[in-house]
Amino acid sequence: MYCLPEMAAANAAFWAALQLGLCAKGLETADIEFQTEGCAAPEGLEPGVFFTQTCGYPLFKHYRDKGRVLGTPHYSAPGCVGSTHRAFFMVRSDDPADCLEDMRGRIFGCNSLLSNSGMNLPRLSLARIAGGRAFFSSVVITGGHVASLDRLDERSIDMCSIDNVTWGLFEKFRPFKSDRYRILDETESSPSLPFVTAVSTSASDAAAIAETLHEMMVDPRMTGIRDALELAGFSTPQVDAYECLAEFEREAVGLGYPELK
Template sequence: MLGMYDMPATKDANDRFWKLIQGHLGFGPQYLTRDRDFWDVWLDPELLFAQTCGMPYRTRLHEQVKLVGTPDYALPHCPRGHYYSVLVARTKDGREMRELVSGTFAYNEGLSQSGWAAPITYLLDQNLKPEKLLETGAHALSAQAVVEGRADFASLDALTWALLTEHSNLGQTLREVAITPPTPALPYITAIGQDAACVATAVSAAINDLAASDRRLLHLKRLTQVTPAEYLAVPNPPKPKTLMARN
């Protein structure tokens, strides 16, 4: 499963990426899984290859899966294999962050590194807290909530923001207000019973074999090795209900 960045514009490129991985492995499913719950796939004892998020990995998955590696998207402002969150507001809304927090913050879910953990940690470090929350279920839906005025600001991971600006008009209707400090990017994982080193070798070879157009479309540069300890060192902020209960 490559569902974390599997929007319509990248679907075919992800399919080709998986076929290359499968070819280098010499075995595996013919097609990517797109019809099952993420957690069902991540915890499947037969899982061969999937991408998860840093917060699920460190809070629930790290003892139940093996880390294959971390894709490097060559994002600005961060080291290899890292990413960050972009806090966005409407282009016509000129308020700064200290004013925006008096409104509604849209986030995809409370177990998201880029949609919840990174922005809330960033805000709390500045003694700021959103007045209201809106859970949307997806980064793109958080962005749309801001565009429609149902939220005042939202947090998107840097790659999702890049993809949305490339393949939609959101880059014209939304603006960057702030970015968070970088943390390890979304890791590739496999089941405990799989050979993670073998999968990593196949993934690296597949990235090298991708057509240049697909590498550009997916923003994939290389596979890097970020240690489990680096993922586990990232702080966990309060959960949404806990945060809202604070005075």
């Protein structure tokens, strides 16, 4: 999910290290294809996926029976605490708004209606102030978090909600652009984007992947790769830790704001 072009080498190195760790445990992974496409919130999980990272909201709402959660990465980006992340409401640096209420009647950019950080988390924040009415003049689907920032810079939208890890990586790799934006507000926190395998992966192979990920997070030889990807740890929470995503949705619906509008 975090795949800025500037991260390609670090992502490839992370996968190579995972392969080596699994091979040491007797798992053959040479025939598994490494793909870097897929920064957008996916609409499904392919049945043969061996290892991926996906947005927690669509995973648990739409294709929970297709994926097995391996664990939750911890990130060092601002706004992360332990295994959680959140979303930032972003506006242009020259926007006069002081709070979310000031954005009423303006144009919102959403990366995907399947996105936790782009839709589910901001929907809850907005539901608490919208009064059950439309809050924006329009909502534009941009196709990705970075695309939302681009649209914001182009002034075709006025605000978007960006995963805080994406924003941290954007600031890190594109500091020459990040000063065009500022954080207006932030959402509730929720578990970070989980590492996942398809349900067709055996329990023993899934356990081996999770064990290898734990090892990679403490291996001193991985420090440079972890730092490049802002990785700070890995844990295996209970699957019901992600139930809060459904609770956020239920609260928004109860407040008369079932969809971004």
